[in-house]
Amino acid sequence: ESAEKGGYEHFMLKEIHEQPNAIKDTLRGRIVNDNEIVLDKVNITKDEIDKIDKIFIVACGTAYHAGVVGKYVIEKFARIPVEVDIASEFRYREPIINKNTLTIVVSQSGETADTIAALKEAKRNGSKVIAITNVVGSSISREADDVIYTWAGPEIAVASTKAYTTQLVALYLIALDLALKKGTIDKEYAKAICDELKQLPDKAKHILDYKDELQEFAANHFNSKDVFYLGRGLDYAVAMEGSLKLKEISYIHSEAYAAGELKHGTLALIEDGTLVIALATQEHLFEKMLSNIREVTTRGGYVLAFAMKGNNQLEGIVEKVLYIPKTMEEVAPIITVIPLQLLAYYMAVEKGCDVDKPRNLAKSVTVE
């Protein structure tokens, strides 16, 4: 097993490090001529797209969190309403689906029982189903109409890392494909997004350099009882995934909140020294985020913030700021999540937890 870990102490750490390549592999051959999207196993015509009046993204766990990012991006680029749902909820709530609905199911393993059931429910009601999965030949890949594979390679650690980042890449590609065919996105803007996507593997490599700092931070904070993750827009979606990573492997209670929702409840939980992870990469929401951060610091909260390189406004306001390599804010989630994975990892290691096999959890939940 130690050979399989390639010199890393845990599979999770190895898989975090594999992300630059996994992102590159998932992009390979799918962006051509600057801004054309080629998704080999997806056959969706302009005609079909024009008829779509709603998209469902259905998944569980980390894949669900990828779907939340997908909603923001598809709605922004393709201007089609998107509903993200948890598979175990979707399958039992008589969702309103018809032949003009497109369903996207997301599953690393392609074997999650609830997601398979949701896929079947969508098909039964006449929806076309596109699957995003990491396992060639998996049940979900066989049942879906069309498939986009994430080329993350086998993921062994229960806590998903490289599957998530590559699921995001796949969702961005679908969003661009739909938008370009529908004509809701400017060609130059699509090119700019494509250029940014292509640069992400390198940027992901840079962000791995934060390892030592995050390890040190974890050594000082692994005794935290509660941790709150805050963000707005795409940062909120990433906050959800960061919070899940922490709780599943370190057993520290954590919650993600839309920062604007803070004053409607969570603020009551902030006391002297409460650890708050504030994501502030979304420039157009930065001022709003800044005032939410102040709401926390005023109450004594201890804030670790993540901001976009070049924006130093949080210095001196929060305890610590780490910078995400400069990128268009639209694609920031794909790299912002990486330091959050590392933070969760080091918190769990400091606590002496079984990082790769957290208690009570399974890699793939094939029974209901």
Ligand code: G6P
């Ligand atoms: C389990 C795993 C999670 C994963 C979820 C969905 O709970 O522990 O890491 O996100 O299942 O799995 P899937 O294979 O469908 O993406």
